[in-house]
Amino acid sequence: MSALLEIREVSKAFGGVQAVSKVSLDVQQSDLMSVIGPNGAGKTTLLNMISGFYHPDRGHIALAGGDVTHAAPSKMAELGVARTFQNIALFRGMTVLDNLMLGRHVHMKTGVLSAFAYWGLAQKEEVTHRRRVEDIIDFLRIQDLRRRPCGSLAYGLQKRVELGRALALDPKVLLLDEPMGGCNHEEKEDMARFILDVNEEWGTTIILIEHDMGVVMDISDRVAVLDMGQKIAEGTPDEVRANPQVIKAYLGEAKPAATEQRHG
Amino acid sequence: MAETMTLPRYLLRNAAQFAGRPAIREKDRGIWQTYTWREYHDHVRDIALGLVALGVPRGVKLSVIGDNRPRLYWAQVAAMCLGGVSVPVYQDSIAKELAFVLNHAEVSVIVAEDQEQVDKILALKDQLPALTLLVYEDPRGMSQYRFPWLRSLQEVEEAGRRFGAEHPGRFQAEVEKGRMEDLALIAYTSGTTGNPKGAMLTHTNLVETGSTLMRAEDVRRDDDWLAYLPMAWVGDSLYTMVMNLMVGFTVNCPESPETVQRDLRELGPSTVLAPPRIWENMLTGVQVRAADAGGVKRMVFDRFRAVAERAEILRAEGKSVPLGLRLQHALGEFFVYGPVRDQLGLRRARWAYTGGAPLGPDTFRFFRSFGVNLKQVYGSTELTGLASLQPDAEANPTTAGRPCPGIEVKIGDKGEVLVRSAGVFKGYFKNDEATREVIGPDGWFRTGDAGFVDPRGHLVIIDRAKDVGALADGTAFAPQFIENKLKYSPYVREAVAFGDGKPFVAAMIAIDPSTVGSWAERRNVAYTSYADLAQKPQVRALLREEIRRGNETLPEAQQVRRFLLLTKDLEADDAEMTRTRKVRRRYVFEKYASVIDAFYSGQEQVALVSTVTYEDGRQATVQSTVTIEDVTGAMAHV
Numbered sequence: 027m028s029a030l031l032e033i034r035e036v037s038k039a040f041g042g043v044q045a046v047s048k049v050s051l052d053v054q055q056s057d058l059m060s061v062i063g064p065n066g067a068g069k070t071t072l073l074n075m076i077s078g079f080y081h082p083d084r085g086h087i088a089l090a091g092g093d094v095t096h097a098a099p100s101k102m103a104e105l106g107v108a109r110t111f112q113n114i115a116l117f118r119g120m121t122v123l124d125n126l127m128l129g130r131h132v133h134m135k136t137g138v139l140s141a142f143a144y145w146g147l148a149q150k151e152e153v154t155h156r157r158r159v160e161d162i163i164d165f166l167r168i169q170d171l172r173r174r175p176c177g178s179l180a181y182g183l184q185k186r187v188e189l190g191r192a193l194a195l196d197p198k199v200l201l202l203d204e205p206m207g208g209c210n211h212e213e214k215e216d217m218a219r220f221i222l223d224v225n226e227e228w229g230t231t232i233i234l235i236e237h238d239m240g241v242v243m244d245i246s247d248r249v250a251v252l253d254m255g256q257k258i259a260e261g262t263p264d265e266v267r268a269n270p271q272v273i274k275a276y277l278g279e280a281k282p283a284a285t286e287q288r289h290g
Numbered sequence: 291m292a293e294t295m296t297l298p299r300y301l302l303r304n305a306a307q308f309a310g311r312p313a314i315r316e317k318d319r320g321i322w323q324t325y326t327w328r329e330y331h332d333h334v335r336d337i338a339l340g341l342v343a344l345g346v347p348r349g350v351k352l353s354v355i356g357d358n359r360p361r362l363y364w365a366q367v368a369a370m371c372l373g374g375v376s377v378p379v380y381q382d383s384i385a386k387e388l389a390f391v392l393n394h395a396e397v398s399v400i401v402a403e404d405q406e407q408v409d410k411i412l413a414l415k416d417q418l419p420a421l422t423l424l425v426y427e428d429p430r431g432m433s434q435y436r437f438p439w440l441r442s443l444q445e446v447e448e449a450g451r452r453f454g455a456e457h458p459g460r461f462q463a464e465v466e467k468g469r470m471e472d473l474a475l476i477a478y479t480s481g482t483t484g485n486p487k488g489a490m491l492t493h494t495n496l497v498e499t500g501s502t503l504m505r506a507e508d509v510r511r512d513d514d515w516l517a518y519l520p521m522a523w524v525g526d527s528l529y530t531m532v533m534n535l536m537v538g539f540t541v542n543c544p545e546s547p548e549t550v551q552r553d554l555r556e557l558g559p560s561t562v563l564a565p566p567r568i569w570e571n572m573l574t575g576v577q578v579r580a581a582d583a584g585g586v587k588r589m590v591f592d593r594f595r596a597v598a599e600r601a602e603i604l605r606a607e608g609k610s611v612p613l614g615l616r617l618q619h620a621l622g623e624f625f626v627y628g629p630v631r632d633q634l635g636l637r638r639a640r641w642a643y644t645g646g647a648p649l650g651p652d653t654f655r656f657f658r659s660f661g662v663n664l665k666q667v668y669g670s671t672e673l674t675g676l677a678s679l680q681p682d683a684e685a686n687p688t689t690a691g692r693p694c695p696g697i698e699v700k701i702g703d704k705g706e707v708l709v710r711s712a713g714v715f716k717g718y719f720k721n722d723e724a725t726r727e728v729i730g731p732d733g734w735f736r737t738g739d740a741g742f743v744d745p746r747g748h749l750v751i752i753d754r755a756k757d758v759g760a761l762a763d764g765t766a767f768a769p770q771f772i773e774n775k776l777k778y779s780p781y782v783r784e785a786v787a788f789g790d791g792k793p794f795v796a797a798m799i800a801i802d803p804s805t806v807g808s809w810a811e812r813r814n815v816a817y818t819s820y821a822d823l824a825q826k827p828q829v830r831a832l833l834r835e836e837i838r839r840g841n842e843t844l845p846e847a848q849q850v851r852r853f854l855l856l857t858k859d860l861e862a863d864d865a866e867m868t869r870t871r872k873v874r875r876r877y878v879f880e881k882y883a884s885v886i887d888a889f890y891s892g893q894e895q896v897a898l899v900s901t902v903t904y905e906d907g908r909q910a911t912v913q914s915t916v917t918i919e920d921v922t923g924a925m926a927h928v
Contacts, residue, residue, distance in 0.1 A: 160319035165430070170548035172320065223431045 028091065030055040030231055031076070031199060036085030038071055045071040047255045048085070053199070056229045058221070060242045063252035064275060069235045070112065072252070073201050076233070077109045078102040089199070103132050106198035110188045110205055118177030122168060122187050125176055126159045129194030162190050166220060182213030189220060199231045200224065206238055214238060218245055243267065251275065293501055296468040296493040298334075298371040300535040305331035308511075308538050314360045317545035317553055325360060327538070333361070333447065335461045337368035340450030341399065342460070344423060344441070348467070350374035351396055351420075351476070355381050355388075355411070356403020358517040358543045361427050361443055363531055365401040370493075371465050375473045377488070378522040380480075380869050381407060382862075384903070387486065389417045391478050395488055395719060396420045401443065404428040408435070470494045476719050477524045479671045480868035488719035489524075489671045498696075498712035499674035500532045506679060506694040508640060513539035513560045518550045520869075524675040525563060525645070554635035562642040566649040567871070569664070572634055573653050574780065574805065594622035595659075602659035606686065627660045636662050643667040643679065647871070648751075650778035651687035658685060666691050668749060672728065672735055674713035678749045689748035690741070699749055705740040706755040740768065757875060759790030765847040767795065769875070772850065775843050779836040780805045784860045786873055787850065788886055796852040796889035798882065799833060800859045806832070821857035821914055830855060830919055837921050852889050854896070854918045863903040894918060 029052035038046045046068040053059045061069050074080045076087060078099040086095045089105055097105070116125050134151060163169055166186050171179065176187055185205055192200060205221065206214045218241050224230050225245075236242050242249060243263040251259040251266060253275040259266050266272055295303070304313065304327040313330040315322045325333070341350065352369035354362040354376070366376035377395045379388060381403075388410065392400070398420050402408045408426050415421065426432055427443045454461065474493045478486040503509065517530040534541045544553040580591045597618045604611050611619070631637045642657070645667040657664040665680040668690030677699065680691035693699040697711040714735045717725035728736045740755040752758070753768035761767050769787040772795060776785040783802035789795040801824050810817055810829065817823040833855060841849040860866040866878055879886065888896035898916045903909050 157319065160321075164319060167546070169320070169545045170552070219431065226433050227430065 029053055030057075030090055031233075032086075032088040033072075033076070034086045034088075036072070036075055036082040036087060038068075038075060038080055038082050044255050046075070046082075046252075049252065049255075049257045050085075051250055051257070051260070053231060053233060056225070056231055058225045058232045058234065058245060058247045060234045060236060060246040060249045061252060062236070062239070062242055062249060066254075067252040068255040069252055070203055071255075073109065073203055073233065073235060076102075076199075077107055077201055100132075103195060106196070107201065108192040108195040108197035108199070109201035110185075110192045110203060112203045112207060114181075114184045114188050116176040116184060116188055116191065119175055121173050121175055122179075122190075123159065123163075123172045125187060126162060126190050126194045127155060129191040130155045130159065132195060158196070159194060162193050165193070165223070166190050182209045182216075185209060185213070185217065186220070189217070189224075193224065197230060199233065202232060202234045202236075204235055204237065206236060206241060214241060221245060293494065293497040294470065295497065296370070296465075296470060296472070297367065297474060297496060297532065297535050298465040298468055300497075301331055301334060301367060301371075302462070302465060304535065304538055311511075311538065312540045313534070313538070314363065314541045314543065316360050316543040317549070320545070322542070322557075330360075330364065333364045334367045334371060335454065336447040336450035337365055337443070338371040338450065338464065339453045339457075339461055340446035340448070341368065341372060341423075342464075343449040343453035344446065346372070346399055346423060348373045348464070350399055351377055352399040352401065353377045353379050353392060353395070353397045354401045354521060355379050355407045356427070356521075357381070357547060358519075358521055358526070358530070359403060359427060360541075360543055362401060362403065362521060363517075363541075365425070365443070366527075366531060367535070369399070370468070370474050371461065373464070373468055373472055375476055376527075377476045377478070378527065379478070380520055380522040383869065384863060385410070385414060387480075389414045390485055391488070392418055393420070394485075395476050395478070399423045399425065401425045401427065405431040408432065408440070468493070470497070473716070475524075475527055477527065477671045478522065480862075487721055487724055490716040490719050491524075491674055492716055495674045495713050495715060496528070496532045497536065499528060499676050500536045502694045502696050502711070502713065503528075503533065503676055504537065505696075506681075509533065509537050509539070509561070511538045513537070514557060514638075515539060515541050515561055516550075516554055516557055516559045517541050517543050518547075518554075519563070519565075522869075524671045525669075528675045529563065551635075555633065556635070558632075558635050558638040560638050560640050562636065562639045563667070564642070564644060565646045566644055566653070567647075569644055569649055569653055569657065570780075573656055576630060576634070578808075591626055594618075594626040595656075597622050598627060598659035599655065602655055606655075606658075623661065630660055631662060639663070641665060641682070645669065648774045649687065650774075652778065654687035668751065670737055672715045673709055673711065673737075674715065676713060677709050677711070677737075680748070684746070684748070686748075689744060689746075689750050692746075692748055699743065700734070701742060702734075702736065704755055704758065705742065705752070707737045707739045707741045707749065707751065708734040709737055710734045754875075761789050761795070761847060762791060762793045763847070767848065772797070772844060772848055773873075775840045776837060776850065779833075779840060781809065781833060781836055784867075784871075784873070786860070786875070786878055786882075788879075788889065789848075792890055794851045795848055796886075797837070797850045798856055798885060799837075799853055800856045801829065801833065803859075820859070821912065824855040824857055825914070825916065830917065834919055834921055841921065850921055852918055852920055854885065854889075854916050856900070857898055857912060857914050857916060858900045858902060861903070864901060865903075888918060 031053040033051040035048045035050050036046060037048055049072060063069050075082050078097050081096050086093060163172060168186060176184060189205060206217050209217060222245050225232050246263055249263050249266040250257055251272050258271045258275060259269045309328040310326050312324045313327040315324045350369055350372055352365060352374055354365055356362055369376050377397050379391055400411055402411060411424055422439060424440050425443050425446055429442050470493045472493055473490050474496055475491040476488040477491060478488050480486050519526045530541050542557050544550045580588055601611050601615055601619050641663045643665055654664060663682060665685045667679040669676040676694060677697055678691040678693045700708050702708045710733050738755050739751050740753050740758050741749055741751040744750050753770040757769050759767045767789045772787040773785040776782050776797060781802055782799055784800040786798045787795055803820050806823060806829055810823060815826055815828050817826060823829060837850050837853055862869050867873055885896055895915050895917050898914050900912050901909055902912060
């Protein structure tokens with residue numbers, strides 16, 4: 027069975043720094059795959075290549091059998107790849123509802139002109155999208171925040187809205203870059219619950235970068251470990267936990283994972 | 291006139307007579323979704339038959355746990371259709387309480403709102419031998435849960451529809467088997483001592499009380515009612531279920547507990563019931579927004595507020611309002627009172643009740659002066675929630691109102707209020723001893739409240755009868771009476787007064803972190819936590835002044851002489867209060883014995899160890915040294 031997302035020996039260098047080298051990864055339909063690794067291991071770079079933010083220097087990426095190695099981010103979004111950012115990327119002055127509606131823009135067919143000319147049709151479309159956005163609001167339990175400007179929300183709630191914005195795209199593949207970074211214990215629990223629910227209820231394929239090992243090991247189907255830009259292990263959480271190279275990367279040479287939130 | 295129709299029969303009547311009228315709405319996906327009486331009936335029928343199809347026997351004891359949702363009400367009515375009993379539980383109960391109630395009531399079917407509630411029950415499953423079926427309403431996150439005894443409500447309804455097609459007339463037949471004397475509801479009261487007790491209420495109790503309320507108050511079929519109070523509280527059962535079925539008005543369920551305020555405003559219900567805490571929060575909200583408003587707006591608000599207050603005081607004293615004041619009042623109605631009522635969602639409210647605990651006279655007067663027909667109601671779980679209420683023309687902040695038609699009230703030994711009515715419960719479930727203590731052979735129910743009937747015929751409640759004691763010199767001491775005077779201060783959230791057998795009155799105060807916090811912020815007093823805030827000298831001085839003012843309304847012997855500020859609020863999770871926020875006095879006495887000692891031995895400071903219980907049952911202790919304050923003006927000789 028061919029994987030939904032196939033990553034073949036991708037490499038990316040910034041100047042003299044080899045951020046990712048020859049990493050291959052297969053992500054199956056409806057899998058929850060976590061990518062872990064010490065700071066600077068190349069996790070976010072990998073995610074950026076999948077979402078079309080960067081293009082690999084070498085190697086290929088295929089989505090559902092089609093080559094997307096050099097597809098632009100907008101193309102990836104159209105193909106159903108959505109992502110959240112380590113640093114929240116919401117419109118702070120806009121309401122939660124507007125941010126989520128904006129997340130649906132790839133699905134909107136009526137342009138500015140037709141919105142004026144075919145006002146009835148544009149309205150009907152708006153209703154359809156609003157219905158979907160309301161499903162997401164219900165799913166994430168943020169009914170009370172609809173009309174609140176995103177900038178006024180607590181950090182953990184902004185993270186939740188950020189997830190909502192990505193979900194509004196109706197993604198086939200969801201890329202989550204540290205969705206729990208900076209959250210407190212309770213917010214982490216909620217977020218882990220939401221991620222699992224997205225994966226289980228909607229069958230969305232998820233690639234998760236996360237520092238909290240407890241969460242990763244609890245919710246992932248598979249885990250891939252990067253170190254110094256290379257994949258050093260891949261397998262079920264139990265396999266990875268027992269892998270001597272992983273233990274070395276985490277405990278021997280590099281610092282333990284959760285010491286710092288920033289990485290390259 | 292004795293009532294003869296059980297609640298399920300009212301459902302059949304409604305489905306036949308008001309089939310297309312809205313019975314219940316819930317806000318979902320941001321929109322109010324309406325269910326007609328026909329739909330209400332069909333869902334109840336399907337759930338009831340679904341339970342039958344799944345082998346649930348007649349007379350089932352069924353619990354619902356979750357927020358106010360139409361389906362959870364339907365499940366309760368469905369149980370009653372099968373001659374069963376609804377045992378609603380508080381969803382914020384800690385595991386131990388929950389397990390006790392579910393076990394004690396021998397609940398065999400639980401309908402839970404969502405995964406969160408299901409997880410709670412799953413964690414207790416081993417302790418619940420009687421449980422045979424767990425049903426969840428919201429399937430979200432439940433796809434991986436596979437147990438033979440776990441079903442979605444949708445599955446139950448589908449099973450019911452299939453069963454109904456094969457057994458036409460079965461539902462009707464089940465309903466017709468119901469008798470007025472059958473138990474319909476076991477309402478657990480979070481007693482201030484010991485384990486909760488389950489008050490058994492029959493269809494007669496519920497329906498008779500409903501009809502009493504219909505005679506005493508203006509209730510209409512086109513009313514809108516917002517169901518937001520806990521389903522386990524008898525007042526919600528009485529209004530949202532019983533009155534809804536009997537009168538046929540529309541019940542509205544808010545979107546989530548967090549959106550209640552907005553949903554209230556959007557809906558503008560025609561009838562409102564809220565505990566004092568909510569009225570106080572609303573008033574605080576108005577005051578904060580007035581204070582934040584610009585100069586002119588604030589001036590207008592303050593001016594018209596004063597006008598409203600003067601007019602209200604005149605009206606309350608039965609004097610006529612002079613023409614000039616009346617004109618100003620009319621202007622105020624247009625510019626201030628109407629818009630404020632609109633903002634609060636009270637614009638369409640014909641009447642509003644406060645009950646469960648006393649409401650400060652200032653708060654009470656504020657709402658009345660702004661044109662809200664706020665009145666007091668008195669009742670208890672054992673009386674199906676109703677004993678007395680205030681008629682429109684007799685609203686006042688001090689009494690509990692006039693006993694409702696058909697309800698007899700008299701004063702017994704030690705000033706205890708006794709009530710006899712068709713609403714008096716059948717006893718505590720599996721607790722005959724406790725039942726005998728409160729119901730006499732002649733049918734009088736001992737409320738446990740001390741009070742008197744004033745010359746107008748209104749009932750006045752002073753305190754819990756068992757708490758009324760005497761100071762060392764023999765003066766009567768009613769702790770709640772004193773505590774209420776203290777709690778009228780916006781800065782005081784909870785108060786516990788001591789004095790029985792002691793030379794003077796002392797009190798422990800839990801400050802209200804929001805009001806004291808903003809007071810501190812305005813004065814640039816920096817603080818880190820509740821405990822820190824409570825121990826700021828400025829805050830202690832503020833509270834000393836508040837207590838001195840409270841003392842002015844108390845007889846000299848009852849005045850608070852010494853007090854301290856607690857480093858944490860009193861919490862139901864810590865067993866210091868009941869879920870309905872009544873102080874569990876005996877427990878508090880034991881827990882704070884060292885504080886009481888310190889009060890009366892003249893100590894200046896006392897070491898306070900507070901235990902905090904988290905929602906998951908974990909405990910932590912916080913230790914601190916707290917200063918005891920003397921109240922100036924009160925004679926402090928120890």
